[in-house]
Amino acid sequence: MALARFLARRVMFGFVLVFVVSSGALLLTRLAPGDVAGDLVGSGASLQAVARERARYGLDRPILEQYAGWLSRAARFDFGPSIMFGRPVGELVGQRAANTALLAAFALLLATLVGLPLGVVSGSRRGGLLTGAIRAASLVCLSLPPLVTSLVFVCIAARTGWLPIGGMTSIDASGTEWLAWLRDVAWHLPLPAVALALPIAAMLERLQSQAMGETLRQTFVLAALARGVPAGRLVWRDGLRASLRMVASIYGLVVGGLLSGSFVVEIVTSWPGLGRLMYDALRARDLYLVAGCATAGSVFLAVATVLSDLALAAIDPRVRAEEQG
Amino acid sequence: MTRAGLILLAIVMFAAAGAPLLTPHGPGDRFHNSVHAPPMPVHVRDGGGHWHWPFVYPVRLADRLESRYEEDRTRRVGLVWFSRGAIVAAADERSGPWLPLGADSFGRDVFARLLYGARLSLGVALVSVVGALLAGILAGGVAGYFGGALDEGLMRLAEFILVLPTVYAVLALRAVMPLVLSSTQVFGLMVGIFALVGWPYVARGVRGIVAVERGREYAEAARAAGAGHARILVRHLLPAAAGHLGTQATLLVPAFILAEATLSYVGLGFADPTPTWGTMLSEVASVSRLAQFPWMLAPAAGIFLVVLAVNLVVQGTGGLPVSTPGERASGNRVSRRIS
Numbered sequence: 001m002a003l004a005r006f007l008a009r010r011v012m013f014g015f016v017l018v019f020v021v022s023s024g025a026l027l028l029t030r031l032a033p034g035d036v037a038g039d040l041v042g043s044g045a046s047l048q049a050v051a052r053e054r055a056r057y058g059l060d061r062p063i064l065e066q067y068a069g070w071l072s073r074a075a076r077f078d079f080g081p082s083i084m085f086g087r088p089v090g091e092l093v094g095q096r097a098a099n100t101a102l103l104a105a106f107a108l109l110l111a112t113l114v115g116l117p118l119g120v121v122s123g124s125r126r127g128g129l130l131t132g133a134i135r136a137a138s139l140v141c142l143s144l145p146p147l148v149t150s151l152v153f154v155c156i157a158a159r160t161g162w163l164p165i166g167g168m169t170s171i172d173a174s175g176t177e178w179l180a181w182l183r184d185v186a187w188h189l190p191l192p193a194v195a196l197a198l199p200i201a202a203m204l205e206r207l208q209s210q211a212m213g214e215t216l217r218q219t220f221v222l223a224a225l226a227r228g229v230p231a232g233r234l235v236w237r238d239g240l241r242a243s244l245r246m247v248a249s250i251y252g253l254v255v256g257g258l259l260s261g262s263f264v265v266e267i268v269t270s271w272p273g274l275g276r277l278m279y280d281a282l283r284a285r286d287l288y289l290v291a292g293c294a295t296a297g298s299v300f301l302a303v304a305t306v307l308s309d310l311a312l313a314a315i316d317p318r319v320r321a322e323e324q325g
Numbered sequence: 326m327t328r329a330g331l332i333l334l335a336i337v338m339f340a341a342a343g344a345p346l347l348t349p350h351g352p353g354d355r356f357h358n359s360v361h362a363p364p365m366p367v368h369v370r371d372g373g374g375h376w377h378w379p380f381v382y383p384v385r386l387a388d389r390l391e392s393r394y395e396e397d398r399t400r401r402v403g404l405v406w407f408s409r410g411a412i413v414a415a416a417d418e419r420s421g422p423w424l425p426l427g428a429d430s431f432g433r434d435v436f437a438r439l440l441y442g443a444r445l446s447l448g449v450a451l452v453s454v455v456g457a458l459l460a461g462i463l464a465g466g467v468a469g470y471f472g473g474a475l476d477e478g479l480m481r482l483a484e485f486i487l488v489l490p491t492v493y494a495v496l497a498l499r500a501v502m503p504l505v506l507s508s509t510q511v512f513g514l515m516v517g518i519f520a521l522v523g524w525p526y527v528a529r530g531v532r533g534i535v536a537v538e539r540g541r542e543y544a545e546a547a548r549a550a551g552a553g554h555a556r557i558l559v560r561h562l563l564p565a566a567a568g569h570l571g572t573q574a575t576l577l578v579p580a581f582i583l584a585e586a587t588l589s590y591v592g593l594g595f596a597d598p599t600p601t602w603g604t605m606l607s608e609v610a611s612v613s614r615l616a617q618f619p620w621m622l623a624p625a626a627g628i629f630l631v632v633l634a635v636n637l638v639v640q641g642t643g644g645l646p647v648s649t650p651g652e653r654a655s656g657n658r659v660s661r662r663i664s
Contacts, residue, residue, distance in 0.1 A: 145628065
């Protein structure tokens with residue numbers, strides 16, 4: 001019961017987040033200087049044509065009226081048309097958001113699979129060559145922002161031809177059956193995903209290492225050792241379980257960083273994701289598209305926060321208990 | 326580790342401040358016969374295995390269309406101290422300039438641009454950090470000191486900004502401004518945006534510390550002695566947050582450097598003739614150029630060094646910004662040395 005109430009509150013927060021972010025994006029873009037009419041005037045269109053275009057996208061109406069209209073339609077999952085692409089925003093954003101989700105999820109999985117075990121190892125041993133090596137590697141990776149790594153990786157890929165230099169699929173891959181498509185995507189995925197995952201893996205390693213160190217200093221560990229529990233089992237089962245709480249609590253924040261990083265990686269490696277779309281939309285003042293991208297991004301964030309809270313509640317009984325008071 | 330990080334930071338700062346002393350070339354100087362010229366490493370041994378005073382081999386343009394260059398191994402150009410305004414320079418540049426890190430698409434010295442670029446990139450970051458600190462101290466101090474609805478409102482706002490992906494927030498705020506601006510306007514705008522995105526990191530901690538400290542006896546004593554709110558807050562409570570401020574300032578510097586680079590890379594920051602690490606990186610946005618002239622990635626190494634230095638400092642002082650008395654002292658030292 002307490003857990004349900006706890007979750008309900010987090011879900012509410014998610015809804016507020018999505019609402020505020022998408023509304024903010026729409027209003028901000030509307031207030032920005034210049035709109036679609038500017039492009040038309042530039043191409044020598046008549047005044048009537050400009051007025052017609054503006055009316056078509058509701059740009060001639062007062063800002064609040066336009067906003068109210070967008071809001072009531074967005075509540076029914078109709079996010080309006082994209083001015084730049086001439087297609088419904090929902091369709092465009094859905095496809096790109098899926099691409100970003102694929103990249104981000106794979107990077108997060110990679111970072112977790114590499115970072116956590118290394119953190120357990122370096123956190124459970126005092127000193128030693130292995131601990132030092134892990135620590136040094138992690139410090140270097142922590143200092144490699146995705147902007148730097150993706151540029152360097154693309155440079156290496158272009159010079160050696162080991163991996164494709166960008167995009168999500170090869171140009172000639174369209175129209176083939178899905179297994180070939182899957183293989184093609186899997187071939188394009190590692191470069192951007194590793195660039196994105198490196199600093200996150202390092203951060204997880206550092207955090208897990210610290211949490212592990214603190215956990216192993218607690219008295220229950222000493223008691224278990226005294227009872228004859230093997231050290232390996234103590235570290236990898238009991239210690240890991242007790243120390244996961246700290247790392248789990250930051251997963252919600254990691255997703256924010258992941259989205260930030262994926263923007264840069266998408267631009268550098270031409271991954272057709274949300275970041276690229278948002279950037280193009282912002283520059284073109286394509287306000288419904290901006291709002292649509294913002295909605296998708298904030299939905300990612302909201303879902304991630306709720307999932308991370310769920311995981312936290314599953315690991316740590318105290319989170320559930322706290323809510324009862 | 327902390328010491329290594331601080332030394333590294335000091336080197337970068339010195340390189341930025343002393344740019345005119347380190348290279349005889351200006352960031353805008355164009356060498357028309359050196360477009361895309363490769364780096365010219367310093368040698369101390371020639372092809373025959375003889376040792377010499379450090380020298381470079383001059384580079385000759387072999388094919389202008391393909392930007393192909395040949396090293397002239399028959400001649401050696403020695404390096405000399407204190408020549409043409411720089412600490413170290415090539416003895417003569419009649420056969421072409423000495424370009425330690427090669428040249429870019431306009432025949433400009435990448436090394437010179439890297440040094441001069443560091444000034445703007447670090448400058449934007451440092452000024453933004455000051456802005457974020459001031460705003461964060463004000464918001465956090467007020468929220469922690471007075472509490473109540475004001476506290477609630479400010480902290481909700483801060484938490485909200487913290488949840489947003491930073492790059493997107495910065496991008497959106499920048500993109501809705503006029504797209505073409507002068508360098509000075511871009512500088513001001515970036516500082517404003519970065520401070521706006523950065524203050525919650527500062528405010529949250531300051532609020533927590535002030536809220537605890539205001540209940541302590543010494544604060545009560547100050548109040549009893551008749552000190553006003555502002556005096557208690559500034560003179561008595563805020564010094565307790567110095568360690569937190571130091572840590573946050575250290576962490577925000579690389580974040581802002583990266584934000585500048587990202588904005589300029591995508592064309593929403595500084596524009597080309599202005600040398601910053603971001604504009605330099607934006608020149609290798611095309612993959613073919615990146616593959617052919619990898620030395621133009623030099624600013625990426627600069628970013629890596631700064632972030633590494635900061636991470637060394639932060640890891641050395643104990644990792645996460647937890648406010649213990651010992652930490653506070655060391656964090657304080659860090660902040661004083663850096664700013």
